[in-house]
Amino acid sequence: MSLEILWRYAPSLLSGFGVTILCWSVGAAIGLIVGFAIALLQRLRLAPLRWLLRIYIEIIRGTPFLVQLFLLYSGGPFIGLRLEATTAGILGLGIYSSAYFAEAFRAGFSAVPLGQIEAATSIGMTSLDILWRISLPTMLVATLPSIVNLLIILSKETVVLSIITVPELMYQMQTMAAETFTAFTAIFAMAIFYWLLVEAISRVGQRVERRVTAFMTPARAS
Amino acid sequence: MQPQVIVHALAYLTLAAGMTIYVSIAGIILGMGIGFTVCLARLSGGPILARIGAFYVSFFRGVPLLVQLLFIYYFLAEFGIDVPAMAAAIGGLGLASGAYQAEILRGALNAVPLGQSEAATALGFSRASIWRRILLPQALRISVPPLINEFTLLLKASSLVSVVGIAELTRVSMNIASSTYRPLEAYAGAGLFYLAINLCLAGLGNLAERRLATGAAR
Numbered sequence: 001m002s003l004e005i006l007w008r009y010a011p012s013l014l015s016g017f018g019v020t021i022l023c024w025s026v027g028a029a030i031g032l033i034v035g036f037a038i039a040l041l042q043r044l045r046l047a048p049l050r051w052l053l054r055i056y057i058e059i060i061r062g063t064p065f066l067v068q069l070f071l072l073y074s075g076g077p078f079i080g081l082r083l084e085a086t087t088a089g090i091l092g093l094g095i096y097s098s099a100y101f102a103e104a105f106r107a108g109f110s111a112v113p114l115g116q117i118e119a120a121t122s123i124g125m126t127s128l129d130i131l132w133r134i135s136l137p138t139m140l141v142a143t144l145p146s147i148v149n150l151l152i153i154l155s156k157e158t159v160v161l162s163i164i165t166v167p168e169l170m171y172q173m174q175t176m177a178a179e180t181f182t183a184f185t186a187i188f189a190m191a192i193f194y195w196l197l198v199e200a201i202s203r204v205g206q207r208v209e210r211r212v213t214a215f216m217t218p219a220r221a222s
Numbered sequence: 223m224q225p226q227v228i229v230h231a232l233a234y235l236t237l238a239a240g241m242t243i244y245v246s247i248a249g250i251i252l253g254m255g256i257g258f259t260v261c262l263a264r265l266s267g268g269p270i271l272a273r274i275g276a277f278y279v280s281f282f283r284g285v286p287l288l289v290q291l292l293f294i295y296y297f298l299a300e301f302g303i304d305v306p307a308m309a310a311a312i313g314g315l316g317l318a319s320g321a322y323q324a325e326i327l328r329g330a331l332n333a334v335p336l337g338q339s340e341a342a343t344a345l346g347f348s349r350a351s352i353w354r355r356i357l358l359p360q361a362l363r364i365s366v367p368p369l370i371n372e373f374t375l376l377l378k379a380s381s382l383v384s385v386v387g388i389a390e391l392t393r394v395s396m397n398i399a400s401s402t403y404r405p406l407e408a409y410a411g412a413g414l415f416y417l418a419i420n421l422c423l424a425g426l427g428n429l430a431e432r433r434l435a436t437g438a439a440r
Contacts, residue, residue, distance in 0.1 A: 075406035
């Protein structure tokens with residue numbers, strides 16, 4: 001263990017951390033938007049479209065992220081999709097997470113009691129109104145825990161991007177390890193760093209969850 | 223797209239799929255042992271063991287698998303012990319999966335109503351037979367769907383084992399991609415294999431669920 005080497009490489013490690021955060025946040029944002037769109041489209045009563053989306057979800061969830069990344073990054077140019085490593089990484093994270101987010105949103109929609117939607121229809125609300133005012137608020141609250149969970153999983157998945165040479169934290173650490181022969185220090189620091197990061201995210205997530213779902217749990221005498 | 227690339231490489235990919243399945247199953251079994259032990263430690267091992275169990279789960283769920291794999295690969299090397307790639311691969315998958323399986327089991331055990339074990343205690347069941355006859359059979363039934371989910375995740379995570387040099391599906395498709403210059407076909411082929419294995423796993427899971435459901439309260 002040598003802290004001074006970590007200190008000497010601080011600039012490149014910090015830039016790596018920046019790339020990690022960038023990939024994570026933009027990738028997750030793409031995944032959330034696409035996933036939400038998929039969940040909405042699945043609610044349309046169009047059988048062929050639903051099958052297509054189902055197949056998309058099953059393929060994405062049934063194959064490893066690393067293989068998807070390779071397909072996108074090194075297979076992409078053969079169908080005219082030439083991407084830089086970081087762009088490919090962000091896009092890959094977005095595609096990968098969209099399938100999981102879509103499933104989470106779908107489960108959320110089915111958590112809305114049918115009686116509420118029937119009641120809204122019977123008092124003459126339009127279907128857009130029902131979606132906006134009834135389904136969405138309930139469904140977003142119901143899916144929050146799984147969204148936080150997916151965000152955490154996604155933050156760990158960014159390490160895999162180092163394999164396609166995205167200059168994120170893991171990549172910078174490995175560069176440092178190769179230049180200074182300090183593989184153990186590098187990996188040890190990575191482990192501790194991610195552990196703290198994930199613990200912190202999940203603590204914040206639990207806080208937010210408790211806040212947002214406070215109205216659903218009956219108040220306890222305290 | 224030149225599908226014949228996949229056809230030519232089919233023998234290699236099939237062999238590699240065998241390796242993927244082997245590594246995954248070994249990881250699952252190791253993870254089961256660890257998961258059961260950690261779960262026991264957390265539920266009835268006294269405060270110190272429970273603390274250690276919670277620490278274990280938090281660490282192995284918090285650190286990315288790729289980092290864990292390299293950590294295992296380099297950690298013992300630091301003390302002059304050469305870890306074979308295969309041991310690092312299976313150990314890494316098993317240690318990580320153990321943390322997830324421990325939490326699945328713990329959740330399932332907590333889902334068994336407390337009244338049942340109280341009733342059993344009142345009837346004079348010993349602690350061991352409460353576990354064996356009342357808690358475990360029900361907990362296993364509850365935990366089958368999340369366990370199958372964990373197994374499919376582990377199967378996909380096994381692609382990361384390629385970084386320590388195991389010739390499994392991802393590694394072999396990388397080699398095929400670089401020797402044929404057809405990455406699209408090579409990785410699509412690997413993806414198809416993963417998909418097929420996962421579908422089989424899901425089928426097995428459904429079967430197990432139906433088997434275990436006999437005798438469940440409706």
